[in-house]
Amino acid sequence: MENHLNQNKILLTGASGFIGGHIVEHLLRQGFAVRCLVRRQVQLPAPPNTQDLLETAVGDITEPSSLTEALSGVHTVVHLVGIIRETPRATFQRIHVEGTGNLLAAATRAGVKRFFYMSGLGARPKARSRYHQTKWEAEELVRASGLQYVIFRPSVVFGPGDGFVSMLVDLVTRGPIIPIVGNGRTPMQPVWIGDLVQAVEKTLTSPELWNQTWEIGGPNQLSFEEMIDTVAEVLGIRKPKLHIPIPVMRPAALMLQFLTPNPPITLDQLIMLQEPNICDPQTLPEKFGIDPVGFRDGLLRYLRQD
Known part of the structure; x- marks a missing residue:
């Protein structure tokens, strides 16, 4: 082999x-x-x-x-x-x-x-x-x-060294309130990096998986606000939340794109935050033989590392 x-x-x-x-x-x-x-x-x-x-x-x-x-x-x-x-x-x-x-x-x-x-x-x-x-x-x-x-x-991939959960941690830990873009209801399906990596390996050794397009998501379909709440709970943080309407965020994101080379959010990302990002949760277990890690369980593996 x-x-x-x-x-x-x-x-x-x-x-x-x-x-x-x-x-x-x-x-x-x-x-x-x-x-x-x-x-x-x-x-x-x-x-x-x-x-x-x-x-x-x-x-x-x-x-x-x-x-x-x-x-x-x-x-x-x-x-x-x-x-x-x-x-x-x-x-x-x-x-x-x-x-x-x-x-x-x-x-x-x-x-x-x-x-x-x-x-x-x-x-x-x-x-x-x-x-x-x-x-x-x-x-x-x-x-x-x-x-x-x-x-x-x-869908959004999370694990040690990611950018997504790091952004959520930043939102939760900075300042006296937790800002939520828009209504916070957009569903996502975060996939643990270890599961994605295993799926890649499985693909490389399984000819039957080729010449296809696979949508990959974790076992949990969570709203953006639910993911924020989960990160806060795992970190043991309790703060009030403030929803910032999209019409307010849009001109701010546009201005930041022109003022800084690395803005905290872009107009394109603002669009994606308003779109559902979910798929069939059975793809990993049924097609790749992977028992996927849930969002909270994955966070516990590295956010609480001693």
Whole structure:
């Protein structure tokens, strides 16, 4: 089994991100040979006794000529690169659509067999947010590539090092009140990072899961306010809450986008906070054989670490 995994080398993009870091560590522990695409040469961490399975290749999905060498001898691409807010040089169009197109074209030329793409729940044609629009456009490129493919659309992913729960913790712990954007009723389905990582591994070793798009969510469908309440309860914090109407948030988000390079919330994120982000909760247990971790149980695993 280990020799087979070594022969089927993986090129993984997005290794420095929250999801990518967890996936790389897990795959190495399971004996997969992983080459990580990095924009500059760095020494990536690896679990004990797995360093010989880990490589890095310098390249950038926005620079097609840099991808040829990185894809040499690669059997499967695991493409995780994505952004949640734009900068002048890194727009949704450039990263999600053009970058994925560049990688697909280079992978096809290099003889890559399979392409895994991490999209997002809510990706669809004519979506309101540019994030979801461009994720859908990238999905369409993947499906039309002629390669064996699989597409994951996870709901919000949480776990050690995430950005989502970290944002909720910040809302709960800062100031005398807890601000809630809008009515707080938008349902979401947070998925534990460990469950998502296991689903990725299962996919890589299960041909029957390929050439499909999978919507991935945890076992709990919770409103945004319910998630805030759960974080506060786990942290032992009790404070009053204040709902901030969307019409008030919209001009504030627009102004912050122009005044700061890293605004706390963007107009695109404001749109997504108003849209349900849920799917079939039986996908992980029935299709991937995973007993998913609930939101509160997952929080207890790392927010209360001594």
